[in-house]
Amino acid sequence: MPELPEVEVVRRGLERWTAGRTVDEVQVLHPRAVRRHLAGGADFAARLRGLRFGTAMRRGKYLWVPLDEVESSLLGHLGMSGQLLVQPQEAPDEKHLRIRIRFDDTLGTELRFVDQRTFGGLSLHENTPDGLPDVIAHIARDPLDPAFDDTAFHLALRMRRTTVKRALLDQSLISGVGNIYADEALWRSRLHYERPTAALTRPRTAELLGHVRDVMREALDQGGTSFDSLYVNVNGESGYFDRSLDAYGREDEPCRRCGTPMRRRPWMNRSSYFCPRCQRPPRIA
DNA sequence: ACCCCGACCTGCAGGC
DNA sequence: TGCCTGCAGGTCGGGG
Numbered sequence: 001m002p003e004l005p006e007v008e009v010v011r012r013g014l015e016r017w018t019a020g021r022t023v024d025e026v027q028v029l030h031p032r033a034v035r036r037h038l039a040g041g042a043d044f045a046a047r048l049r050g051l052r053f054g055t056a057m058r059r060g061k062y063l064w065v066p067l068d069e070v071e072s073s074l075l076g077h078l079g080m081s082g083q084l085l086v087q088p089q090e091a092p093d094e095k096h097l098r099i100r101i102r103f104d105d106t107l108g109t110e111l112r113f114v115d116q117r118t119f120g121g122l123s124l125h126e127n128t129p130d131g132l133p134d135v136i137a138h139i140a141r142d143p144l145d146p147a148f149d150d151t152a153f154h155l156a157l158r159m160r161r162t163t164v165k166r167a168l169l170d171q172s173l174i175s176g177v178g179n180i181y182a183d184e185a186l187w188r189s190r191l192h193y194e195r196p197t198a199a200l201t202r203p204r205t206a207e208l209l210g211h212v213r214d215v216m217r218e219a220l221d222q223g224g225t226s227f228d229s230l231y232v233n234v235n236g237e238s239g240y241f242d243r244s245l246d247a248y249g250r251e252d253e254p255c256r257r258c259g260t261p262m263r264r265r266p267w268m269n270r271s272s273y274f275c276p277r278c279q280r281p282p283r284i285a
Numbered sequence: 286a287c288c289c290c291g292a293c294c295t296g297c298a299g300g301c
Numbered sequence: 302t303g304c305c306t307g308c309a310g311g312t313c314g315g316g317g
């Protein structure tokens with residue numbers, strides 16, 4: 001799915017429904033779902049058994065559950081189509097169920113990783129000294145993290161020889177932003193996606209960051225963005241921020257500021273949506 | 286050291 | 302009906 005708001009919705013669900021529970025049986029039903037666990041599915045299952053879940057954490061689009069009494073965590077990424085669901089044990093298996101985690105209590109629910117396209121997955125990793133799974137040490141803090149450094153971000157943009165949307169999607173510069181919220185924040189900022197980052201003034205960066213934060217917080221308040229049943233919380237419910245989108249998916253619909261038909265352009269094997277009047281391209285595009 | 290592109294998957298919609 | 306193409310909210314590795 002999912003960008004930061006959708007992943008945060010899932011994190012809150014994990015915190016509520018799985019914190020403090022101890023793993024009993026683990027079933028790995030598709031090897032690709034544990035491909036980041038280099039020792040393989042059997043090792044993944046054997047190591048996880050008997051460990052107790054702590055409080056789920058998130059950085060950008062990555063989620064992890066610290067495991068009690070070992071300096072390691074269960075790391076998850078939803079990829080494009082992953083779901084973490086807390087389901088009654090007796091609920092029928094989903095078509096794309098990849099991993100099942102049962103607990104040793106009597107609550108009657110289990111954790112399921114369901115993923116149509118298998119771009120996501122779960123894995124176990126040692127923590128760095130600051131409690132982060134070691135394999136995501138390169139992921140930047142996200143803009144809702146109180147420790148995100150706005151000044152360092154601006155200076156990094158000035159140094160880069162790239163364009164503003166590429167930079168927003170670069171998870172080592174700023175994490176949690178994906179194709180939807182990049183287009184939304186750029187529309188709010190009246191910035192064309194191909195504007196070079198090196199020309200951004202400090203106030204423009206500040207404005208852009210403000211819009212990134214606003215759109216993510218608004219989406220979170222509405223349970224995230226769901227166009228279909230692929231993007232759901234741990235109870236299988238969709239968010240409804242899709243009704244509030246101003247740019248993404250609005251090709252040929254009127255710009256909500258000036259009425260000009262919105263455009264879609266193929267961009268890096270995906271799409272960029274923008275208003276051709278409010279968001280003028282740079283001279284050298 | 287950057288920066289960019291293709292590869293990795295499955296399923297759906299639309300055109301012919 | 303079926304085949305083909307294009308498209309989908311992400312990340313990473315390797316080439317330039």
